[in-house]
Amino acid sequence: DQEGVNQIIKWLSYVPIRSDSYFDVLKDVETVPANTLLSKGSDKVDVNEAVPIEDVAKNRYKHNRTDALVQNSALSNVQNSTMISEKQDSIKLYVKKINDIDADNINSTDIMDLITGHDDKQGFVDKNSYFEYMSEWGKGIITGRGKLGSIPVGIIAVNKSLVTQTTPCDPALKTKSSSVTNAPCVFIPDNSYKTAQSIEDFNKENLPLFIFANWRGFSGGTMDMFNSILKFGSMIVNQLVNYKHPVFVYIPNCAELRGGSWVVVDETLNSQFIEMYADDNSKGGILESAGIVEVKFRLPEIKKLMHNIDSNIIVLDKKFF
Incomplete structure (x- = not known):
C-alpha cells in the first residue's frame, strides 16, 4: 500500500547510496603539499610533478593570510583575557541553571x-x-x-x-x-x-x-x-x-x-x-548497594561494628568479659 511505500522511501533516505559509502560532514579541501613547490635552484621539472600556477598563487595567498592572522591573534588574545574574567560569574550562573533538576x-x-x-x-x-x-x-x-x-x-x-x-x-x-x-x-x-x-x-x-x-x-x-x-x-x-x-x-x-x-x-x-x-x-x-552490603558487610563484620558503637553491648561486654 501507499503507506508502506512511503515508509520504505523514508527508510532509504537514512541509508548511504552504496554499502561502502558514508555521509560526509564537510567536503575534502584540496591542499598544496609544501614539497611540491619549486625551489630556486631547480631547472628541470617532471610534468606529473609540476604545480599549476593557480595553486602557487593560492599558496602565496595562504602565507600572506597566515601572517595577518598571527598579528591579529596577539591583539585578540589580550582582549579575550579581559573578557573571560568578566564572563566567569555569568557562565557559572548559567551552568548552575541548566543543571537544575526537577527531582519531584x-x-x-x-x-x-x-x-x-x-x-x-x-x-x-x-x-x-x-x-x-x-x-x-x-x-x-x-x-x-x-x-x-x-x-x-x-x-x-x-x-x-x-x-x-x-x-x-x-x-x-x-x-x-x-x-x-x-x-x-x-x-x-x-x-x-x-x-x-x-x-x-x-x-x-x-x-x-x-x-x-x-x-x-x-x-x-x-x-x-x-x-x-x-x-x-x-x-x-x-x-x-x-x-x-x-x-x-x-x-x-x-x-x-x-x-x-x-x-x-x-x-x-x-x-x-x-x-x-x-x-x-x-x-x-x-553491584547495587544491597548487593555490595551482602558481599562486603557480612555477619561477622556487623557483630564487630555492633560491639564498637552500641553503648548497651559495650556495657554488657565490660560486665561479663
Missing part, C-alpha cells in the same frame, strides 16, 4: 523527550527526523533512526515504564494467552535480542550509533536462562566488537548502568570506535 518529577520523565524534543524545546536529533522501528517487539528497548545535523544516526534507548509481554495462545493446543509484566531497565531475552539485531542493522547501514544506557543488569530467572538470555547478551558484545563506525554510550541524567549490562556496552570492547559518557547525576557500578 524525574521518575515521570520520558526518554523520548530527550531524543525528539518536547513542545518548543529542541531534542537530541533534528526536529521531525526521528522515527522508531520494531515498536511492538521488545518494548523495553526503543530503537530508531534520526538525523543529527543532517547526518543519519542510529539510536538505542531504554523504556523506563513497566512492560507487559503477552504470549498468544496456540490454536493447536488447549492453552490460553498469558501476560507477564517485566521490570523496566532490565535486559530480558526479547529486548536483548532486539538490541543486538538493531546494532547489526546500524552497522550494515554505516550509521553512527548513540546508546542512551539505563540498565540495572540482566534478568537471571530460570525461564530467562531457558530463553537464551546469555546467548543474546553475547550477541550484543559480538556486534559491538565488530562495529566499524562511531559508537557513543551515554548514561543520561539520573540513569544507572550496573552489572552485566555495563559489560556488554563497555568501551573496552572496541576502544577504537566506542566512547562512554555519563551525566554528573548518573550512577554506575557492578
